[in-house]
Amino acid sequence: FSIVTPYFMEEVKFSDEELHSDQDEASILSYMQKIYPDEWTNFLERLGTNVKSEDIRYWASFRGQTLSRTVRGMMYYRKALRLQAFLDRTNDQELYKGPVGTEREQNKRNIHQSLSTELDALADMKFSYVISCQKFGEQKSNGDAHAQDIIDLMARYPALRVAYIEEKEIIVDNMPHKVYSSVLIKAENNLDQEIYRIKLPGPPIIGEGKPENQNHAIIFTRGEALQTIDMNQ
Template sequence: MNIPHAPQVEKMMAFSVLTLYYNEEVLYSKEQLRTKNEDGISILYYLQTIYDDDWKNFMERMRQERIVKDDEIWITKLRDLRLWASYRGQTLFRTVRGMMYYHRALKMLAFLDSSLEMDIREGIRELGSVGEDVGLDGFNSKVSPSSRSLGGASSSLNLLFKGHEKGVSLMKFTYAVACQIYGAQKDKKDSHAEEILYMMKHNEALRVAYVNEVSVGRDEKEYYSVLVKYDQQLQKEVKIYRVQLLGQLKLGEGKPENQNHAIIFTRGDAVQTIDMNQDNHFEVALKMRNLLEEYKHYYGIQKPTILGVREHIFTGSVSSLAWFMSARETSFVTLGQRVLANPLKIRMYYGHPDVFNRFCFLTRGGISKVSRVVNISEDIFAGFNYTLR
């Protein structure tokens, strides 16, 4: 396969990523990590067993920060422990971290686009003179691991940046998470709402969409689709858009309704849909601008409107059943769909990493069908809908 030539970041197609969330785990709590199930196994013990090497490396880092006894981590480094576990479980934090690799990748590529070889060499020499402040892992050694993993610390690469890279990246990439009941969670002082706010605070390209329910009379209510972000200067959550809905959101199936109400808040020429059981890699994020160039090439008499992307499911290591389900997805979503696309030319759509031509689908009713019972599996109907129209 010939990969399309990658343009400069400033000239690439802008895109968004959309993830659906209802009331699943955002970040494991202390109680969840310690509570044992009927078999006497806690989540933390299970993760320590599955990721034995990762746990040893984590504890080694903690001991460098003056953790003598293992029990001390529950008091002095609880946030780091919760993040370590959440990044290895099926949580929203893990998916958001993976998708935010796009932001980091675009910043690095924007720097390379505008830098001369001499600039890079001078930057490397400056990094060598930084000394003890920057460790071998490229992060400031005085910053806590939680800040490192969330991208809040100053990495060695950030020392090379000229200042415009962040703006270019934010222009080309937006990440929207459709947290349908986030407004209700805030009203109830739910811990999930606090964790979502913490997530927005440490990911500047992240936006959260939710449905706000407002009482206007005794029995009357108004519904609004709201988009919020965390303002780093004001140090608080701010509303970007507030769009009134005609009525209650959930008339059809819940997941596609959530998807269609939030798609209006995406930006750019393309939108990638991601499930909460999916992750991403920095190396894959580097190739996104190559992928988007496929929209400019004709395949037959038309340009493509849906680009198939391989699905990376991280829950395959949980159990033998999860491994089987993951292998089934690899067979059907990746291998089978490629055959349907070429040479059969009959592929519609299946798989949530797929990238949609945003303008085509916004003008054709969205990317999901929501009728109850009829459209239970909303995914495949995106391709049917576009073909029939």
Template sequence: MSNIPRNLEARRRLAFFSNSLFMNMPHAPQVEKMMAFSVLTPYYNEEVLYNKEQLRTENEDGISTLYYLQTIYVDEWENFLQRMRIERMFDEKKELWTTKLRDLRLWASYRGQTLTRTVRGMIEGSVELGFMRHDGSIDGLSSERSPSSRRLSRADSSVSVLFKGHVYGTALIKFTYVVACQIYGTQKAKKDPHTEEILYLMKNNEALRVTYIDEVPTGRDEKDYYSVLVKYDQKLKREVEIYRVKLPGALKLGEGKPENQNHAFIFTRGDAVQTIDMNQDNYFEEELKMRNLLQEFKHYYGIRKPTILGVREHVTTRA
């Protein structure tokens, strides 16, 4: 009993994962032979990463966002303080809002309805592939490879490394995450703080791409509209444009969310696309079964192979 996690969410995840292993599911192929896939998430102007004021400001009941999260996630807050090596209340008040502020903002954002949480959860797809050996087994903790070398760095994605069959470079080919930030261009022009936070996500997630609508004035009351795909270049240390596609007109012809997805769809890569909303999360252990799931597209059910698969979602919306 001493080995059972105290955290109820950890228990639920372990129980669900263990039970799911008894399902009748397709065999997982080697990483090099699996279907390549992309994840697509539409984003408009929701929270990306909680800032200092959002965490400290109290509502009409005198409760701040941070206090609420501390109350809901008591044991996780204790673990966070332990990781930050904060032991006394004085140190907590002093360091959390200064030297540990970035860690605090991330801790809170991973437990709220934010884009940071969704990206962290879905990017586990690339992390999971990066831990896989060529035979599909997991790269164990006994490996001599250091944690820093396990990162899907830009150096690992060079053509020379890919042709050597390097599994980390292969992971970058097999997985792409596209976030459709519809008004990102307008936000950059207005110097919206959200743009810096989105750039931070791109900088720290190699597989992440951001697409947006760029409105370029061409004359009096006239504009050209472009779908633009950008990423963060680790060598140049800045955001770079990958593709720019001219659109026939303004984007909002119908409902906002479907149009946002439609214009970004051309930038997805691979044989399958997983559509995820911004109020959803994912787990590392569930991504371990992604290769099994993708094999379902190769099995005949009746006279045809499936084209759409529905899977269980983890929705993080809170009232």
């Protein structure tokens, strides 16, 4: 099955400036620390001295009204499917066989690596998640920080896909014409990489923005069921 989340210009994850701004008497980060004291303590204990600014941004964003929080929640579907596949697969006694000594340890590592690849493939066959980011192309060309945040989110969740509408102007018979395309991308080496491109017959947004934003991405989904879920759900 597949999930589609429509996204327009909402917050992807909190920036450092937003986290530490105290315009409303208390910064977002200090507010989160007071609301979730145990989780903040556990977070610091888990990372120790290796806490980075990016880790703090995600920690706060996962507890706010952001796209990151929605993606994190929906990707638990994939984790659950991967776990189920692992439990089914470990019934195979061949996983526990192998030579002794150093050769056995190497064999175990090879088996675990092969098993991990197999589990990822099975989970990806069963589940796909597409965020329909209508303005991603425009945000990227304008150097909007939201575009890079979306790419970072895809890098954090390699199975995540983003669909957006691309608008280009071409010259036909000495006359300018606009060409619209639906583009599906993924993250590769922390950069966005195009997977599919579908030329549209005209402007895709002809009615209400949100349903039209979802509609253009449906072609990139698969499976017997499709769940459309908004942010903050």
